[in-house]
Amino acid sequence: MAEAKTSSRMAVSAMLEQWRQQRPELPILEAGLVGVLLRVGKRLEQIGLESLKPYELGWSEHDLLAALRRRGSPYSATPGELLDELFITSGALTACTNRLIARGLVFRAKSKKDSRSRIIALTTDGFHFIDKVTTERFRLCEELMSVYSADDKSKLFDLAEQFLKS
Structure with a gap:
C-alpha cells in the first residue's frame, strides 16, 4: 500500500x-x-x-441503515426523509429497501403520525448489524487518520468542509 x-x-x-x-x-x-x-x-x-x-453491503444499503440508526429510537424514517438525506433516486431507495427487507434488516410499516404514509425502520437484527458495521468503519477511519496529529486532522477537516461549501 x-x-x-x-x-x-x-x-x-x-x-x-x-x-x-x-x-x-x-x-x-x-x-x-x-x-x-x-x-x-x-x-x-x-x-x-x-x-x-x-x-455483503453496497454504499446504498450501508447509507440507508446508517441513516436510520443515526435518527435514534424508533430508528425509522419516511422514504421522503431518506431521499432528502441519501444520494439515491426513489427507484434505488425502493430496490435497496427491498434487498434489506429480504435480509431481515429493515421493514416497512404505516406511519403512526399519518396512516397514509409509510415508514422504513430498522429491525432488531438491523440495529445490531449496523452497529457492528459502524464500529468497524469508525475504527477504520481512525486507523486511516492515525498518521495525522489532532491539529492536522482539524485543519484538514476545516479545509475539506470549506471546499465542499464553495
Missing part, C-alpha cells in the same frame, strides 16, 4: 512538472491539488467498498 501511495504521489508530481515545463502560465498548484483530491477520493471509495464486502 505504501508503494501505491508513493507511485501515485510521484505520478502527480511528475505530471505537474511536465505541465510546468510545457505551460508555465497555467495554475499548476491548483490543478495538482484537484488531481490529488480526486485520487484521494477514489482511494477512500475503494477502501470503503472493501470494508463493506464482509457484510
Whole structure:
C-alpha cells in the first residue's frame, strides 16, 4: 500500500512538472491539488467498498441503515426523509429497501403520525448489524487518520468542509 501511495504521489508530481515545463502560465498548484483530491477520493471509495464486502453491503444499503440508526429510537424514517438525506433516486431507495427487507434488516410499516404514509425502520437484527458495521468503519477511519496529529486532522477537516461549501 505504501508503494501505491508513493507511485501515485510521484505520478502527480511528475505530471505537474511536465505541465510546468510545457505551460508555465497555467495554475499548476491548483490543478495538482484537484488531481490529488480526486485520487484521494477514489482511494477512500475503494477502501470503503472493501470494508463493506464482509457484510455483503453496497454504499446504498450501508447509507440507508446508517441513516436510520443515526435518527435514534424508533430508528425509522419516511422514504421522503431518506431521499432528502441519501444520494439515491426513489427507484434505488425502493430496490435497496427491498434487498434489506429480504435480509431481515429493515421493514416497512404505516406511519403512526399519518396512516397514509409509510415508514422504513430498522429491525432488531438491523440495529445490531449496523452497529457492528459502524464500529468497524469508525475504527477504520481512525486507523486511516492515525498518521495525522489532532491539529492536522482539524485543519484538514476545516479545509475539506470549506471546499465542499464553495
